[in-house]
């Protein structure tokens with residue numbers, strides 16, 4: 340649905356987006372992660388034909404950002420929640436959406452239908468006549484996303500939809516994104532919130548001017564190190580160490596304080612035997628836990644390597 344090929348944008352002699360090649364499937368929630376200044380917003384603006392590219396190319400469906408006639412089609416088929424949302428605070432929720440619907444030339448009957456659908460989905464249909472200024476930040480953000488959807492776009496770009504929101508408001512917005520996902524829209528989500536990316540996205544791209552990696556959150560977490568088994572004991576004794584080392588399933592063993600940190604061949608299969616061996620050697624087990632790398636570990640490592 341979205342394809343870029345060596346997409347590049349320079350501002351003067353500074354390169355903001357450098358040779359980015361990526362593909363986003365139809366119906367996918369695609370996370371675009373990167374630190375401030377990584378080029379996320381610039382990429383989205385190029386994809387939506389809001390600014391030109393310096394070189395390379397990008398397409399949405401069959402339309403190229405290269406071509407003025409295609410750009411008109413792209414603008415109709417995409418919805419965008421920009422970084423800085425502007426709603427008319429003194430107008431009602433309904434009037435705000437109706438206004439934007441008119442700008443997008445959505446016919447009146449269709450406008451009414453879409454507004455009702457969106458406001459019901461948001462749970463604010465009953466408050467449709469209230470001025471936007473009276474809503475909480477989280478609800479305003481949901482109205483802004485609804486505004487981006489008023490012309491029923493196939494592709495939705497959300498630029499940091501939960502930055503500046505408190506945890507509760509962030510959750511309402513995230514739940515809304517999950518509802519939209521069920522409607523099979525393609526969603527391109529700029530964020531530097533790793534937790535959000537992990538919860539919402541089918542795949543994640545990490546950008547720092549250049550594209551560093553694209554993969555599913557699960558694969559990214561696995562890429563750093565295999566998950567480990569941690570056994571907390573009241574004390575690590577030599578009989579326990581000898582018993583653990585004697586197991587063929589144990590691929591590596593480290594100790595730290597009263598913990599054993601183990602690489603196990605197949606933890607689900609082999610951990611029961613491990614526990615039996617430790618107990619038989621007189622070990623007093625307090626906890627057995629799993630250690631796996633988080634998306635944050637992977638992200639920080641990749642961003643650090645990219646800066647080196």
Ligand SMILES: Nc1ncnc2c1ncn2[C@@H]1O[C@H](COP(=O)(O)OP(=O)(O)O)[C@@H](O)[C@H]1O
Pocket residue numbers: 350354355373374375376377378379380381382
């Ligand atoms: N209109 C502009 N003029 C000059 N530099 C810009 C402009 N827009 C963005 N930049 C620069 O491009 C880089 C990427 O910015 P941006 O795309 O906003 O990053 P992000 O959204 O990932 O935080 C930054 O160094 C920023 O200062």
Ligand SMILES: [Mg+2]
Pocket residue numbers: 379380381422498
């Ligand atoms: Mg940005």
